[in-house]
Amino acid sequence: MLRAKPINGDLLELQKEIQGYADEFGLDYFPQVFEMCDYDTINILAAQGGFPIRYPHWKFGMDYDQLSKGYRFGLQKIYEMVINTNPCYAYLLEVNNWLDQKLVMAHVYGHNDFFKNNMWFSNTNRKMMDVMANHGTKIRRYMEKYGQEKVENFIDKALSIENLLDINHLFETSEVLESRRTKNELARMEGENNGYVVDDRSQALKSFMRGQEKIHKEVRTDEEDVVAEKNLAKGERDIMRFLIQHAPIEEWQADVLGCIREEAYYFLPQRITKIMNEGWASYWHSTIMTTRAMNPNEFIDFADKHAGVMVMSKQNINPYKIGIELFRDIEFRWNTGRFGKEFNECQSLEEKENWNKNLGLGREKIFEVRKSHNDISFIDEFLTPEFCNRQQLFTYKFNPRTSRMEVDTRDFQAIKQKLLTQLTNFGQPLIQVEDANFMNRKELLLKHVHQGVDLDMQFASQTMSNIFAIWKRPVSLSTQYEDKEVVFQFDGKELKQLNK
Amino acid sequence: MDHPIKRDHARFRKIVKGKVRDNLRKYVSQGQQIIPKGNDKFTVPMPSIDIPRFKFGDKSEGGTGQGDGQQGDPVDGEPGEGQPGEGEAGEGEGNKELEVEMGVEELAKILGEELELPNIEPKGKQQIASTVDKYTSIGTVGPDSLKHLKRTYKQALKRQMATGIYDPNNPRVIPIRGDYRYRSADTKIEMENSAVVIYMMDVSGSMGEEQKEIVRTESFWINLWLKSQYKDIDIRYIIHDATAKEVEEETFFRTRESGGTLISSALKLCKHIIETDYDPNEWNIYPFHFSDGDNWSADDTKMCLSLLDDHILPASNMFCYGQVESRYGSGQFYKDLNARYHQDHEKVILSKIKNKDAILDSIKEFLGKGK
Numbered sequence: 072m073l074r075a076k077p078i079n080g081d082l083l084e085l086q087k088e089i090q091g092y093a094d095e096f097g098l099d100y101f102p103q104v105f106e107m108c109d110y111d112t113i114n115i116l117a118a119q120g121g122f123p124i125r126y127p128h129w130k131f132g133m134d135y136d137q138l139s140k141g142y143r144f145g146l147q148k149i150y151e152m153v154i155n156t157n158p159c160y161a162y163l164l165e166v167n168n169w170l171d172q173k174l175v176m177a178h179v180y181g182h183n184d185f186f187k188n189n190m191w192f193s194n195t196n197r198k199m200m201d202v203m204a205n206h207g208t209k210i211r212r213y214m215e216k217y218g219q220e221k222v223e224n225f226i227d228k229a230l231s232i233e234n235l236l237d238i239n240h241l242f243e244t245s246e247v248l249e250s251r252r253t254k255n256e257l258a259r260m261e262g263e264n265n266g267y268v269v270d271d272r273s274q275a276l277k278s279f280m281r282g283q284e285k286i287h288k289e290v291r292t293d294e295e296d297v298v299a300e301k302n303l304a305k306g307e308r309d310i311m312r313f314l315i316q317h318a319p320i321e322e323w324q325a326d327v328l329g330c331i332r333e334e335a336y337y338f339l340p341q342r343i344t345k346i347m348n349e350g351w352a353s354y355w356h357s358t359i360m361t362t363r364a365m366n367p368n369e370f371i372d373f374a375d376k377h378a379g380v381m382v383m384s385k386q387n388i389n390p391y392k393i394g395i396e397l398f399r400d401i402e403f404r405w406n407t408g409r410f411g412k413e414f415n416e417c418q419s420l421e422e423k424e425n426w427n428k429n430l431g432l433g434r435e436k437i438f439e440v441r442k443s444h445n446d447i448s449f450i451d452e453f454l455t456p457e458f459c460n461r462q463q464l465f466t467y468k469f470n471p472r473t474s475r476m477e478v479d480t481r482d483f484q485a486i487k488q489k490l491l492t493q494l495t496n497f498g499q500p501l502i503q504v505e506d507a508n509f510m511n512r513k514e515l516l517l518k519h520v521h522q523g524v525d526l527d528m529q530f531a532s533q534t535m536s537n538i539f540a541i542w543k544r545p546v547s548l549s550t551q552y553e554d555k556e557v558v559f560q561f562d563g564k565e566l567k568q569l570n571k
Numbered sequence: 572m573d574h575p576i577k578r579d580h581a582r583f584r585k586i587v588k589g590k591v592r593d594n595l596r597k598y599v600s601q602g603q604q605i606i607p608k609g610n611d612k613f614t615v616p617m618p619s620i621d622i623p624r625f626k627f628g629d630k631s632e633g634g635t636g637q638g639d640g641q642q643g644d645p646v647d648g649e650p651g652e653g654q655p656g657e658g659e660a661g662e663g664e665g666n667k668e669l670e671v672e673m674g675v676e677e678l679a680k681i682l683g684e685e686l687e688l689p690n691i692e693p694k695g696k697q698q699i700a701s702t703v704d705k706y707t708s709i710g711t712v713g714p715d716s717l718k719h720l721k722r723t724y725k726q727a728l729k730r731q732m733a734t735g736i737y738d739p740n741n742p743r744v745i746p747i748r749g750d751y752r753y754r755s756a757d758t759k760i761e762m763e764n765s766a767v768v769i770y771m772m773d774v775s776g777s778m779g780e781e782q783k784e785i786v787r788t789e790s791f792w793i794n795l796w797l798k799s800q801y802k803d804i805d806i807r808y809i810i811h812d813a814t815a816k817e818v819e820e821e822t823f824f825r826t827r828e829s830g831g832t833l834i835s836s837a838l839k840l841c842k843h844i845i846e847t848d849y850d851p852n853e854w855n856i857y858p859f860h861f862s863d864g865d866n867w868s869a870d871d872t873k874m875c876l877s878l879l880d881d882h883i884l885p886a887s888n889m890f891c892y893g894q895v896e897s898r899y900g901s902g903q904f905y906k907d908l909n910a911r912y913h914q915d916h917e918k919v920i921l922s923k924i925k926n927k928d929a930i931l932d933s934i935k936e937f938l939g940k941g942k
Contacts, residue, residue, distance in 0.1 A: 115576045124575075129586055130622065132579030137617050143681065220592070230622045371729050383637035385646040392637070467646045468633030475645045479633065489635050500625045524627045533623030 075108040075116075075123075075162060082107070082163075086176055092363045093180040097438070098355065100183035101197070102158035105176065109165050113149050114138040116162055120338065121154035122203045126210035126330065127219075128226055151175040155186040155341065157197035170369045174376060177359040181352030188442050189347070191241055191340040199337055206330040213323050225324055229331040231537040234499045235310035236339055307504040310517075311335070317507060318541050328541075342497040346446045350394015353380065354437075357395065383463075386476070388490070393462065397449065400458050401440060402433030447494045454490070456483040492523065500526055505549060515542050516558075519550035526550055528559070528566075535561035587618045679799035682792060682934075689941030691800040691855075691888075704756035713753025722752035765803035766855035766888075768794065769844060771837040773862030775812040776829040782895040785924055786861045787824050789893065792934050793859065801855065807844055811837035813867065817844070831867050834860070834904065835874040842882045851886040858883055859891045859937075864902035872907050884918050888942045891920045893933060918942075 078086065086105055093100065108116070118134035119125045141147040150171060153161040161179040163172055186192050196202055214222045307313045311332040315325045341348065357377065365373055381392045404410050408428025417423050440449070459481070466489045468479045479485070495501075501520040509516035515538070519526060531548060539546045539561050547560040547569065558569040585591045636646050682688070709722055727746035731737035737744075770790055772778070798804050808823035809815055815836040818826065841858050849856055866872050884890055894905045905921060912919040920940070922933040 112574075115574055118576060127575065127579060127582075129579055129583040129620070131576055132581070132583035133619055135576050135580050136583060137619065140617060223592070227622060231624055234624050234626075367733075368729075370732065371725060375725075385636040385638045385640065386634065388635050388637055463637055463639060464635060465637075465640065466633060466635050470643075473645075476633065476647055478636075478640045478642050478644045478646060480642060486635060489633070493634065500627060502625055519625070527626050527628040530621075530623045530626050534625050537623060 074112045075106040078105045078107050078163065082172060085169075085173060089173065089176045089180065089359065089364060092177070092359045093184075093355075095363075096355070096358065098180055098184040099188055100159065100180055101156075101187050103180065103183055104158050104160050105163055105179075106160065107163050107165055110142055110148075111139070113152060113162055113164055114142060116152055117149050121152050121160075121162075122200060124200075124204040124207045126207045126226070127214065128223065128230075130230065151179060153179045153182045154199070155192060155195060155197070155337075156199055157187075159183045159186065160200075170365075170372050171376065173364055173369075174356050174360060174373065177364060178352045178356035180359075181355030182348060184355075185344070185348050185351045185441060189340070189344060189445075190443055191344055191445050194241055194243075195337055195340055202333065202337075206334065209330065210327060213327065217323065222323075222327065225327055226331065228537040228540050229311070229328050231534050232310050232314075233331055233335040235308070235502050236335055236497075236499075237308035238339070238343065238496065240309055240336060241340060304504045304507045308502070310502060310504065313504055313507075314538075314541050319543055320541060324541075339497070343445045343447070343494075346390040346394045346397075347441065347444060347449050348394075349391045350396075350398050351441050353391050353395040354398045385467075388464070396462060397453055397458070398437050398440070400455070401453055402437050404433070405436035406431055406433035408432075447491060450487065450490050450494065454483075454487050459483050459486050495522060500524075502548075509545075509547055512544070514545045514547060514560075516547045516549065519548060521551040525552050528552065531559070532561065532566040535559070535566065539563055583620070586620065679795045682796060683799070688796065688935070688938050691797075691941055702758050702760055705759050706754040706756050708755050708757055710753050710755035711749075711751070713755055717754045719752045719754050723750055726750040726752060763803075764801055764855065765805070765853070766797055766801040766857060767805040767807065767849050768797060769807045769809065769841050769856070769858045770823065771809040771811065771815075771841060771858065771860040772823065773812070773832055773834070773837075773865070774810045774826050774828045775832045775865070776827075777832075777863050777865055777897050778827075778895070779897060782863060782897050783824055785895050785927060785930060786893070788927070789861075789924065789930050789934060790859070792930070793857075793937065796934075796938055797857065805849075809837050809840050809844075811840075815840040832862070832865050833871050834862065834866050835871050835878060838875055838878040838883060842878060845883070845886050849886075856887040857889065857891070858887055859893065861893045861895060862904060863897040864894045864904045864906075866904050866907075872904065875904075876907070876911055879919075887918065889918045889920055889940070891922070891937045893937070894921070894923050896923065896925050 082105070086103070090103065114135055116123065117138055118131050125131055138147075138149070142149075148164070150164060150167060151161060153159065159179075159182075161175075161183075163175060167175070186195075210222065210226070304313055304317065309332075311328055314320070315328050315332070320328070360373055360377075381389065381395070383389055383392055406429075407426055408414065408430045409423075409426050414423070414426060417426070440453070444452070464486050465481045466479045466485050467476050469475075470477045501522065503518050503520065504515070505518040506516040508514070517538075531550075535546045535548060545560055545562040547558055549556070549558045551557070556570070560567050560569050582591070640646070683690075706717070709719060723746050724744055727750040728737065728744050730747075730750060731744060772783075772786055794804075794806060806820070808818050808820055810818050810823055810826050810828075811833070812828040812830040813833045813836065814830075817840065837860065845851070845856060866875070879890060892905070892908055894902060896902070902923075905923060908919065908921055912921070914921070920937055922936040924930060924933045
């Protein structure tokens, strides 16, 4: 089916060579497997997030459609694809020339090292190929049983909320999950106990009353459960987990939602380390190529290719460029000792400019940085005014008078703030559960934690209608809109504003 | 066996076309056709479906960029071009377009692939092989007009670096004689054949701007395809209301008359053009007629049919009639032609073009037979 084949011959030799350089530089990577494929195959893989098998869904077809068109019209070409698994799989494009393959391999070793060592990836499932394939099988089976339309429809709803993730979940090992569960259990029991005024009745009586209560509950539906959940669920940002546990959905639906959620969390570390990951890989392809792997006659073509990857844009920052430059800057600063109290408090500009303590700590420092940071802390800690200046960074904003985006400022703090804002919560609005029994009517109240930018209400309304389809009771959202505190409600028919 | 993604792909196409999953329709941003935009530039709309999510309202946000520029300088590079305001998020929302630069040949190829058009087998015995030069490779000699600048400078840079005269602080690259690279020709053999396309259009009052726009787009594609199939191609234009006259391309799409409609007048002129200029034994002849289906009288329609039967059809590869739907047109002429020639007639192809979205389907109907 897939036309990716393991590399052999000269390319295998090349891989050995590049891997030798990676070892020499101290990169620490999973076993690396390269496979060769044609452009159609690489488009398929790219459309499926790098994985050969996914669940059936039109969105993969859509991405494939767009990638193929882009390729056919000569607008974009995927050079390489690498996925976070152990062994680490990477795909090379058949039509690439020798220099491209060399560059790509060096780049891939950088990614591989990052996947293995960056702590935000530490809990990702490295057997994700199998997991994805299993999800495919599961969902195909549900489609056979319940009908394609029905299952696909539900997947659409699930995908509508797949960006509502809790980053902290990335560090929830099984123990953390366990302790949370017991905590919940305790809280629930406490809630029950509070119902009794005196608690010195006999065990027998207690157990009798419990039994009564249970029956009682079953009769009175699960209304009380919800009340209990209300307190516990408040502040929950893992919206999919919340719905799996508390929404009145069928088992297969909970299972499907679980699959989508697991996949979303798998990709999350990559979303919060885009600048670092690409920067790190670029740093290594550049270092390996220019100091080791490149033949003199490849130099100009390499420079051409590299410059193409690093190209800057006025509308976006290029993560490759900012990433590699920041790593280089850190290396330089730690080599020369341009950090710490003494340097920062130095008042002489001339002294600062020629500062060199010959510490030679640069390499060591960047390896440490790649281990413990994500994009936010990376920018927060290492972006300097000199760096912004050198990279010609600026912020821009919409000018309603001219109806254009215009350069706003080159002020360091403003740039840093803007970058951090864009990176906060991986660029997605922060949405959390506020009340699972809103208005005491089992309605769901979500809260958008407003951080300066309004939501797109058209999209929000449609998303709420999708959550309604899962929760099956009215869904409300409290947010700020045009500087006013507002609560919108979707009641199954239309979006209304509750507080006027 | 095909990869399963082909099924996802087929599913996506079906949703976009509205054949399944009606509830997703509202999220589809359409765009099925490629729109010509100036010289060798085309926009290729990418149909896409937006899964609704909580996301930030776009414009107010701003962002960060890299590069030069003063405060207040635009970052989108196109001064004066307004951003879409908030307004109602309609069909345009999230519509992705690619702006592409490419030669018409390539575009024709893509059209052919997209619509699965068969190559035309030209008729007539006058197929003479001739040689054509295609500039596809690079050489070290050639005239200045064919100099390949990028290759030349790359070569010069290489030489300067190799000989150590390149100075990164003063990065000047000056090609010398030996660095020059030129486009050079490969000779190919092509068949000598020629075709003529005769466009006829009803410009009476009932044909509005929208209808003409459809005809314009449709004829653009037809020309593109036929040009890719024939070495030489003539294109002639006839407009008519109650009388017909031959016009230039520009006039063809601009003219708006108000009189009645006698379709036979156009067909008569078409017959005349064929008889005087194009010997059917040497030319592949393609008459296309576009109207909204109104004709003055049944008698005139009768005359049309006999003109077609006795003169035009025997001379032509095929005769195409495209009926553009308009608010005023009765659509009678389509019915009359259909009654006479039916759907599977060898040389007559009839197509109804309801709106812009139907253009590609209609082109497929016209050109799908490979004649």
